[in-house]
Amino acid sequence: MDSNATTPLDPEVLQVITSALETAWGNPSSNYETGVKAKVLINEARTHVATMVRCKPENIIFTSGGTESNNMVLYSALQMFWEQQNTQATGHTYLHRNSCSHRNVENENETEDRICMRPHFITTNIEHDSITKVLRHFQTEGLADVTYLPVSKMSGRVEAIQVLDALRPNTILVTVMLANNETGVIQPVGEIARKLSTYSRSKFHTKVFLHTDASQAIGKIPVDVHKLGVDFLTITGHKFYGPRIGALYVSNPDDLFPIFYGGGQERGYRPGTENTAMIAGLGKAAELVVLNIEQYQDQMRVVRDYLEDSLQKQFQLRVMINGRYPTSERLPNTCNVSFLGEGLQGNKVLARCRYFQASVGAACHSHMKYVCSQVLLASGVPPDVASNAIRLSIGRSTTKSDIDVIVNDLKAIVNLMLAEKVWPVKH
Numbered sequence: 001m002d003s004n005a006t007t008p009l010d011p012e013v014l015q016v017i018t019s020a021l022e023t024a025w026g027n028p029s030s031n032y033e034t035g036v037k038a039k040v041l042i043n044e045a046r047t048h049v050a051t052m053v054r055c056k057p058e059n060i061i062f063t064s065g066g067t068e069s070n071n072m073v074l075y076s077a078l079q080m081f082w083e084q085q086n087t088q089a090t091g092h093t094y095l096h097r098n099s100c101s102h103r104n105v106e107n108e109n110e111t112e113d114r115i116c117m118r119p120h121f122i123t124t125n126i127e128h129d130s131i132t133k134v135l136r137h138f139q140t141e142g143l144a145d146v147t148y149l150p151v152s153k154m155s156g157r158v159e160a161i162q163v164l165d166a167l168r169p170n171t172i173l174v175t176v177m178l179a180n181n182e183t184g185v186i187q188p189v190g191e192i193a194r195k196l197s198t199y200s201r202s203k204f205h206t207k208v209f210l211h212t213d214a215s216q217a218i219g220k221i222p223v224d225v226h227k228l229g230v231d232f233l234t235i236t237g238h239k240f241y242g243p244r245i246g247a248l249y250v251s252n253p254d255d256l257f258p259i260f261y262g263g264g265q266e267r268g269y270r271p272g273t274e275n276t277a278m279i280a281g282l283g284k285a286a287e288l289v290v291l292n293i294e295q296y297q298d299q300m301r302v303v304r305d306y307l308e309d310s311l312q313k314q315f316q317l318r319v320m321i322n323g324r325y326p327t328s329e330r331l332p333n334t335c336n337v338s339f340l341g342e343g344l345q346g347n348k349v350l351a352r353c354r355y356f357q358a359s360v361g362a363a364c365h366s367h368m369k370y371v372c373s374q375v376l377l378a379s380g381v382p383p384d385v386a387s388n389a390i391r392l393s394i395g396r397s398t399t400k401s402d403i404d405v406i407v408n409d410l411k412a413i414v415n416l417m418l419a420e421k422v423w424p425v426k427h
Contacts, residue, residue: 001358001406003239003333004181004216004393009281010241016284017243020277028274029265038276045283049247052286053214053233054224061248061256061269062279066215066236067130068259069248070175072269073211073232074121074134076257077173078143081119084172084206119172120145124158124187125378126180128213145170153380155328156185160195167199173209178228179217182375182391183323184334186217193229209255215239215246219289220331221297225249232256241396242285243278300394301332303403307392308335310407315339315414322381322389333394336376338385339414343421346390352417355409356402358392 009017024041026034046057063069121135125148138144147166149158163174174196179186189212196208211232214223219240225233233249250256253267262271289296311319322336339349346360360373376386392406 001356001392001394001398003395003398004391005359006238006244007241007395009243010285010288012288013242013281013284017277017281020280024276024280028276029263038274041276041280041283042274045279045286048283048286048290049235052218052223052289053235053249054226055249058253059225059249059251061250061253061266062274062282063246063248063270065238065244065246066128066213066234069234069236069246070128070130070211070213071134072248072256072259073175073234074131074138074173075259076255077121077209078119078138079257080209080255081170081172081206085117117170118142118144120147120168120170122147122149122163122166122171122174124149124151124176126151126156126182126375127175127177128181128215131175131177131213151185151378153378155325156180156183156323156379157187157325157328158192160188160191163192164195164199167208170206171208172206173211175211175213177216178212178214178223178233179221179331180323180375181216182334182373183336183379184216184331185323185325185379186221186329186331187212189230190228197229216331219285219293219296220300220333222293225251237278237282237285240285240289243281245275245278245282247282296396297332299396300398303398303400304333304335304394306400307394307403307407308337310403311335311337311410314407314411318414320385322376322385323379335392335394337390337392338381338388339390339410340385340388341414341418341421344388344414344417346388349388349410349413349417350390352413353409356406358390360390 020041024034024038026032026038028035028038028042046060050057050060063072121144123131123135123146135146139146149162149166151158158176174192176187176189176192178189193210196210199208209231210229212228212230213234215234215236216239217223218235231251235247235249237246238244256269258269258271260271265271265274308321318340320338320340322338323330350358350360372383372387373389376389377383
């Protein structure tokens with residue numbers, strides 16, 4: 001019950017990976033048979049991934065995963081900002097930090113604020129760490145300014161008008177996840193793109209790029225980069241029954257910069273000998289999504305709704321479904337639930353579960369001492385409710401019979417913990 005953290009390899013994906021390891025072990029840059037076969041598999045996989053998000057194969061760059069894809073976009077935005085500035089003012093050296101003590105300016109009458117301007121990023125307060133930690137690093141190092149937009153406590157979403165209001169002459173990138181990994185709330189990325197397209201920059205006329213991390217959405221809902229209107233989109237294989245690698249959609253490859261250097265693989269954007277087997281597996285996972293997305297979506301929604309109905313029937317006023325807003329769409333597989341009562345913290349309940357595995361939030365935080373989810377707090381969930389939260393995320397193979405076992409397990413545990421609270425055991 002933790003499919004938002006990771007998923008097992010689909011049997012067909014595993015078969016493709018195994019076959020590639022056995023028969024396509026050659027270097028894809030080589031001209032002999034095993035190398036050529038590896039290159040063919042990579043090209044086929046790129047086509048499948050491109051088809052999944054409705055773009056051309058040349059717009060797909062393979063990466064090690066979602067974190068690398070996100071980092072590549074953010075660091076590219078820094079580079080793009082300075083290139084845009086230098087294009088507009090040839091001969092000017094724009095500093096990447098606060099200090100303006102060293103500069104090369106043809107026109108000494110140029111305003112100080114333009115010379116010292118840093119790039120500005122806009123994001124939300126519910127993003128993944130692979131976005132927020134990079135942006136905080138930029139702030140700490142004086143490389144950029146960042147605006148963190150709060151999501152509405154009534155909808156769990158950021159509104160497009162908030163993005164427009166936050167724009168500055170030096171804004172270079174807006175990054176908003178497509179769907180939140182804890183609440184499942186789908187963000188209005190397409191609407192943000194439409195608003196940005198009508199925005200007229202009056203002073204510097206630099207382009208504002210739009211990025212979305214679609215890691216949680218792909219494989220659960222249809223994803224179309226053109227309908228979303230994004231410049232960059234992050235893909236993470238292990239969220240949709242593929243291997244632990246990823247990809248990045250780039251609308252215009254000229255806007256992407258490598259974050260490390262080496263050979264010319266992936267057209268120089270992501271150098272290093274390609275991981276043929278994992279790329280082939282990612283391609284197969286994408287092909288399965290293309291063929292079956294409607295079935296996956298419908299099946300997960302039916303089972304998730306059955307889960308929530310069963311929880312409410314069994315626990316009535318003692319259960320609260322978090323992130324279920326009347327005006328917002330959610331991923332079809334995500335249920336964030338709190339059992340109300342003192343001592344029913346989510347981590348304590350899960351520690352006593354016998355028949356299923358789940359998490360209290362993002363898996364990347366599981367090593368930390370338990371703290372209340374900042375995503376839930378930002379989404380308007382009260383602290384005492386957020387501290388009791390459990391994220392139950394449905395997989396493709398989850399059935400209603402599984403749900404019956406899970407709900408009965410939770411009922412027994414919660415009732416036992418409440419009884420222990422009333423009648424503490426003496427040691």
